Amino acid sequence: xxxxxxxxxxxxxxxxxxxxxxxxxxxxxxxxxxxxxxxxxxxxxxxxxxxxxxxxxxxxxxxxxxxxxxxxxxxxxxxxxxxxxxxxxxxxxxxxxxxxxxxxxxxxxxxxxxxxxxxxxx
Amino acid sequence: xxxxxxxxxxxxxxxxxxxxxxxxxxxxxxxxxxxxxxxxxxxxxxxxxxxxxxxxxxxxxxxxxxxxxxxxxxxxxxxxxxxxxxxxxxxxxxxxxxxxxxxxxxxxxxxxxxxxxxxxxx
DNA sequence: AAATTATTTAAGCAAGTACTTAAACACATA
DNA sequence: TATGTGTTTAAGTACTTGCTTAAATAATTT
Numbered sequence: 001x002x003x004x005x006x007x008x009x010x011x012x013x014x015x016x017x018x019x020x021x022x023x024x025x026x027x028x029x030x031x032x033x034x035x036x037x038x039x040x041x042x043x044x045x046x047x048x049x050x051x052x053x054x055x056x057x058x059x060x061x062x063x064x065x066x067x068x069x070x071x072x073x074x075x076x077x078x079x080x081x082x083x084x085x086x087x088x089x090x091x092x093x094x095x096x097x098x099x100x101x102x103x104x105x106x107x108x109x110x111x112x113x114x115x116x117x118x119x120x121x122x
Numbered sequence: 123x124x125x126x127x128x129x130x131x132x133x134x135x136x137x138x139x140x141x142x143x144x145x146x147x148x149x150x151x152x153x154x155x156x157x158x159x160x161x162x163x164x165x166x167x168x169x170x171x172x173x174x175x176x177x178x179x180x181x182x183x184x185x186x187x188x189x190x191x192x193x194x195x196x197x198x199x200x201x202x203x204x205x206x207x208x209x210x211x212x213x214x215x216x217x218x219x220x221x222x223x224x225x226x227x228x229x230x231x232x233x234x235x236x237x238x239x240x241x242x243x244x
Numbered sequence: 245a246a247a248t249t250a251t252t253t254a255a256g257c258a259a260g261t262a263c264t265t266a267a268a269c270a271c272a273t274a
Numbered sequence: 275t276a277t278g279t280g281t282t283t284a285a286g287t288a289c290t291t292g293c294t295t296a297a298a299t300a301a302t303t304t
């Protein structure tokens with residue numbers, strides 16, 4: 001990617017410059033946002049977040065049953081969600097309960113709202 | 123995934139049943155939402171959407187220059203965005219201009235708002 | 245201490261993603 | 275009609291993802 005010879009004769013160079021500047025300002029924010037969205041854009045993880053929002057807390061075993069998935073599969077999703085501060089865990093005996101953290105409620109709120117409407121709304 | 127023998131003795135069966143029911147109601151919506159989020163969760167595509175929102179319209183060549191990527195790489199992202207009704211295209215001579223569609227403005231609005239704040243906001 | 249229960253971790257693999265390069269296509273101009 | 279320009283398409287490939295199964299860990303019960 002060096003041969004930028006493609007630029008049209010009629011290209012608006014000011015527009016291109018402006019876009020580059022605008023993008024450079026949000027570069028970091030774009031990375032932070034897509035990092036989080038890539039977690040939420042998985043249907044299993046979105047379901048986990050959705051039920052946790054409704055139920056306060058659930059253990060790995062509960063989620064495995066609810067989602068009809070193996071324990072390790074669920075556990076691996078939970079780890080990703082925990083690593084990115086979407087959920088927290090608390091141990092009680094040998095059971096580990098997961099619950100939503102407040103960190104990303106603002107990001108998640110519009111999604112939960114959409115889900116609670118008709119599917120056509122999306 | 124059949125051996126559901128894991129269920130804890132102390133499991134709240136009503137809670138699990140309730141969760142399953144709630145999930146089955148949003149099943150379709152979850153699929154529709156994650157389908158769209160998986161597009162937006164790519165930083166190149168989010169940048170494309172961001173500049174299109176600010177600039178009304180841009181051609182493939184402009185975007186290639188703005189993003190510092192090859193033309194085919196950009197074109198392939200645009201196709202995905204077009205297939206999912208995020209953008210539309212209009213031909214003018216041999217140049218193809220892309221612009222944002224209104225279809226998913228509601229989904230995108232919170233992201234653009236976040237990007238226009240500080241990176242810490244995300 | 246041994247066995248059981250709840251969970252995590254690790255290795256392996258099939259599928260998906262995003263790029264690259266080369267070729268094809270469509271329109272415009274010489 | 276040949277050449278150049280703007281774009282798409284296709285094939286190949288490196289990387290990532292999300293599952294599976296098996297083994298490891300940790301707390302509880304026998």
